[in-house]
Amino acid sequence: MIELLDILRKSVLFSCLQENELQDLASKFVLIDLKEGEILFSRGDKPDSIYLVISGNVVSYLIDKNNQPEIIGNVEQGQIVGESGVLSNQPRMLSVKATTPSQLAQLSAERFKALCDNNPVILQETIKIVIERSQRTMNFIADESTQQWHIVIPANSQVSIKNFSIRLKKNLTNYQDISFFEGDDVDNIKEEMSRLGRHKNRMILLINSPEVLSELLELNKNNTIYLLADNQANVDVDLKILNLINNKKNKIYIKSELVILHSDDVEIPVNTIKWLEKASFSFHYQIKQNRDADYQRFLRFINGTATALVLGGGGAKGWFHVGLIKALTEMNIEIDAIGGVSAGAIVGACYLIDPEFNLVVDKLKRITSAFYRITKFKNLTWPLVSLFKSSDAIASLQEIFHEIKIEDLWRPFFCVTANLSMCCESVHYHGELPSLIMASNSIPGVLPPLIINGQLHYDGGLINNLPIDIMRNRIGNQNRIIASSLSTNSIDDTVYHFPQETNLIRFLMARFGRGKKSYPIIWDNFIKAILMGSSLKEQQNCQYADFVINSDLSHFSIYYLNKNQEQELLQLGYEEGIKLINSNVRIYNDRI
Numbered sequence: 121m122i123e124l125l126d127i128l129r130k131s132v133l134f135s136c137l138q139e140n141e142l143q144d145l146a147s148k149f150v151l152i153d154l155k156e157g158e159i160l161f162s163r164g165d166k167p168d169s170i171y172l173v174i175s176g177n178v179v180s181y182l183i184d185k186n187n188q189p190e191i192i193g194n195v196e197q198g199q200i201v202g203e204s205g206v207l208s209n210q211p212r213m214l215s216v217k218a219t220t221p222s223q224l225a226q227l228s229a230e231r232f233k234a235l236c237d238n239n240p241v242i243l244q245e246t247i248k249i250v251i252e253r254s255q256r257t258m259n260f261i262a263d264e265s266t267q268q269w270h271i272v273i274p275a276n277s278q279v280s281i282k283n284f285s286i287r288l289k290k291n292l293t294n295y296q297d298i299s300f301f302e303g304d305d306v307d308n309i310k311e312e313m314s315r316l317g318r319h320k321n322r323m324i325l326l327i328n329s330p331e332v333l334s335e336l337l338e339l340n341k342n343n344t345i346y347l348l349a350d351n352q353a354n355v356d357v358d359l360k361i362l363n364l365i366n367n368k369k370n371k372i373y374i375k376s377e378l379v380i381l382h383s384d385d386v387e388i389p390v391n392t393i394k395w396l397e398k399a400s401f402s403f404h405y406q407i408k409q410n411r412d413a414d415y416q417r418f419l420r421f422i423n424g425t426a427t428a429l430v431l432g433g434g435g436a437k438g439w440f441h442v443g444l445i446k447a448l449t450e451m452n453i454e455i456d457a458i459g460g461v462s463a464g465a466i467v468g469a470c471y472l473i474d475p476e477f478n479l480v481v482d483k484l485k486r487i488t489s490a491f492y493r494i495t496k497f498k499n500l501t502w503p504l505v506s507l508f509k510s511s512d513a514i515a516s517l518q519e520i521f522h523e524i525k526i527e528d529l530w531r532p533f534f535c536v537t538a539n540l541s542m543c544c545e546s547v548h549y550h551g552e553l554p555s556l557i558m559a560s561n562s563i564p565g566v567l568p569p570l571i572i573n574g575q576l577h578y579d580g581g582l583i584n585n586l587p588i589d590i591m592r593n594r595i596g597n598q599n600r601i602i603a604s605s606l607s608t609n610s611i612d613d614t615v616y617h618f619p620q621e622t623n624l625i626r627f628l629m630a631r632f633g634r635g636k637k638s639y640p641i642i643w644d645n646f647i648k649a650i651l652m653g654s655s656l657k658e659q660q661n662c663q664y665a666d667f668v669i670n671s672d673l674s675h676f677s678i679y680y681l682n683k684n685q686e687q688e689l690l691q692l693g694y695e696e697g698i699k700l701i702n703s704n705v706r707i708y709n710d711r712i
Contacts, residue, residue, distance in 0.1 A: 124149060124225055127174055131198045132659055133249075136241045145235070149225035154178070154218035156703055160201070165212045167205025170232045173197050176222025177668070180214040182257070189215075191600070192257055196662040196670070204250045206232055213257060219667075219703050252663065259597040267313070270422050271325045272346040272379070273333055273361060275395075278353040283409055284381060285326055291415040292324075295423050302326040306335050322422060330360035337364065337374065345376045347399070352383060355394045365399045378404035379418065384411070388473075392527040393550055403594070406530045417456050417531070424598030426456040428532075430588050430665065431464025432658070433560075433581030434606025435678035436492075438463030439686045442484060443693025444604050444669065446477055451701045456599075457532040459591045461580035463606065465535035465560045469521065469553055472529045481690075483520050490516035492680055494567065506568045510558060513567075517554035524553045534594070535560045536580030536587050540569065545583045547590050584661070585654040592664040600666040602700070604693070607658055608674040667704070669696050 124146050128134045137145065149172065154160060160171065160178060173195055180201065181189045192214055195201045205212045206229040227235075236243040274281055285302055292300055301312050304327050313323070327333060337343055345365060347357065365376045378401040382389060389406050396404060405421075407414040420426040429448075431441045441464060448455060458468035470483040490513045493499065501509045526533055527550035537559045539546040548556045551572075559570030559577040569576040584590070588603050595601070662668050676689060 124151070124172075124174060127172065127198050127225075130659075131172070131200075132656060133200060133242060133245050136239065145227075148231055149227050152224050152226055154222045154224065156218060156221050158218050160216040160218065160224070161212055162215045163212055167202060167209065167212055168229050169226045170200050170202045170206050170229070172200050172225040172227070174223040174225055176218060176220045178216055178218045178222055178224070179666075180216050180253075182214060191666050193253055193663055194665050194668060196659075196668050198659060199663065200246075200249070203232070203246050204253065207236075207246065207250065220699075249663075256597060267340065268322045269325055269336065269340045269343045270322065270346065271327060271333060271336055271343055272348055273327050273330070275347050275349045275357045275361070276353070277358075278356075279348055279350045279381075281326060281328070281348060284348060284407075287410065287412070287415050288324070288326075288419075291412055291419060295419055298322045298324060298419065298423060300324045300326070304329045304332045306332055306339075309336070310339070324422065330358055330364065333361065334364060343374060345374060346379050347376060347401070349378060349380045349395050351380050351386075351389060351391065351395075355391070355398070357398045362399060376401055380404065380406055382406065382408050384408055388524060389528045389530070393525065396527060396550065403532065404527070405532075406528075413454075414530070417454065420454070420456055421595070421599060424596070426595060426599040427453060428457040428459065428591050428595050428599060428601050429455050429468070430586060430591050430601055430603040431458065431460040431468050432586040432603070432605045432607060433462025433464055433579065434585075434673070435463055436488065436681045436686075437606040437673050437676050437678060437689060438467050438488075439484070439681070439689040440606060440671070440673065440693035440696075441467040441604050442480060443690040443695070444602075444697040445471055445480070445693075446690075447694045447697025447701065448602070449475065449477070451698070453701065455531070457591070457595060459534045459536075459587050459594075460560075461536040461585055461587055462561050464604070465557050465580070468533060468535075469529075469557055472531055472533055473521065473524065486520065487513075487516050488686075491561070507566055510562065510567045513561075514554065514558050517558055521553045521557070526550050526553050526556065529553075532594075534587075534590065536584050536590065537570070537577040538580055538582040539575055539577055540564070541575035545580065545587075546572075546577060547587070581654060583654055584657055586658040586661050588661040588664045588668075601664065603662065603665040603668045605658065605662075605668060605670040606673060607655060607670070608672070667700055669693075669700060671696055 125142060128142050128146060134142065134145065151174070154176070163182070175197060178195045178201060179191050180193045180195065181191050183189060195216070201216055202212070236246060272281070289300060292298060299312070299322070301309060301323065309325065325336065327336070333345070347361065347365070365374060376399055378395055380389065380392060380395060386408065392404065392406070405414070405418050407418060417426070429445070445455070445467070455471070458472060460466070460468035466487055467484065470480045470487070474480070493512055494508050494510065499508045499512065501507070526535070526548060534547055534549050535556055537546045537548065537556065555570055560580045562569055562578050564578050564582070569578050571577070580587070585607060586603055586605050588601055591601055671692060673689070676685060681689065
């Protein structure tokens with residue numbers, strides 16, 4: 121019951137209640153245990169209860185047109201499920217099952233309705249949950265039923281589509297739900313659409329003519345335009361195409377994305393920003409002319425089966441992310457995009473510039489070593505802007521990432537900073553990788569900020585320590601997200617009792633473990649305290665992920681780890697990743 125009380129205290133929904141109300145509410149719940157794969161309730165069942173997740177993980181899902189389960193949402197610790205049917209008194213809209221051994225607390229529909237009647241805040245928060253989940257369900261149904269046209273057109277006459285077409289068709293063999301049409305005959309396109317009917321709701325149209333593009337946009341309202349560019353050609357876009365993409369008077373929203381082709385000898389793209397500045401592209405892909413892996417990634421995003429990774433902040437605990445990435449790659453789970461904040465941004469960038477595991481580990485060792493040295497005496501500075509200078513850390517990042525720009529990475533990436541000047545989060549999809557990663561790890565008062573356009577940018581974890589919401593908006597509803605959280609929500613059971621003033625003798629005794637009193641670790645407490653403000657946002661964000669890994673890492677320091685602890689964290693991340701994959705084998709096999 122104590123654990124249930126702790127969950128209720130931290131829950132977004134119930135935290136408004138007083139302690140005596142929470143205790144009374146806890147006594148009305150009934151604990152139930154679910155085995156891995158066990159169904160909690162099915163679509164069409166009578167809504168007789170709501171459920172609060174205490175431990176484990178459950179997912180809501182629908183059966184798609186291929187008679188396979190399609191995950192709609194992920195329900196984590198502290199979140200409720202089953203509320204929609206209870207409030208509407210209508211049969212369950214979705215099925216819910218456990219993906220890991222889970223414990224839930226069950227509250228009858230009558231008691232939950234009474235609770236909402238007596239607590240308007242709980243009712244209001246529940247309605248928000250219902251609306252958000254209903255929107256996700258409706259988006260899924262719309263995506264399943266609407267015919268989607270993915271129109272690829274060269275940016276200018278210098279761009280040859282011949283080789284691109286050959287490679288794309290070769291890689292399409294594994295995508296039975298995607299059809300392909302090449303040519304500028306609109307009548308033939310209409311005929312093909314009529315022939316396919318509802319059997320295939322995704323179609324790639326490879327065309328050359330801006331006039332044909334204009335006609336196609338009138339025929340179908342669910343379009344994505346892919347501007348095909350060649351980075352060896354001039355940075356130039358046909359004016360007719362630009363007018364269609366940028367025409368703000370269009371009655372329909374036209375989504376445009378950028379595909380940049382590169383010769384096989386290119387190690388890393390350059391000058392991507394020049395192409396991105398041509399229009400308001402919502403996404404971009406880097407493709408080597410003859411590298412099938414790049415075409416496969418492009419097709420996974422079209423097919424709604426791409427996998428994006430969101431890596432949260434947590435200082436030295438970032439080694440956990442490395443283990444997770446190792447597990448995913450060993451199990452052949454392709455990572456198609458990464459978003460990160462603080463330590464997560466560092467690990468994500470290390471992986472994306474070279475995914476070979478040993479090289480990722482080597483880079484992270486060099487970076488963490490530099491960050492560990494930040495608080496050394498030699499890095500103290502005049503406390504005008506910060507206590508310590510960040511020159512060693514910046515030098516380490518520049519040595520590893522050189523002058524690479526975020527937009528020039530082969531796979532999509534973003535990192536988050538806290539814009540203190542504007543009191544908001546800033547999401548960086550382009551810009552200098554070393555400096556932006558440094559900004560995403562700069563703790564106010566400890567390290568100086570990054571200045572962008574005269575504004576102060578600090579550690580993104582201050583405002584959004586697990587940016588799943590940003591990734592979901594970026595990749596759409598169908599592509600899946602795996603999120604790795606380093607935050608610790610467990611309660612510290614240590615009973616502290618120590619004098620308010622500490623002299624040298626007490627400091628030395630505590631430092632070398634000779635004292636009888638328990639002292640909190642200053643840097644760990646400082647970082648945990650400034651991240652507390654974003655913990656509510658993190659809980660809310662978890663609903664947008666398909667899978668969230670949130671292990672208890674409370675016994676690891678945020679500030680410093682020795683080599684054995686780093687290896688232990690890496691191994692733990694690896695084991696949690698393998699456990700995630702093994703517990704969702706069928707879902708992964710269906711969607712890869």
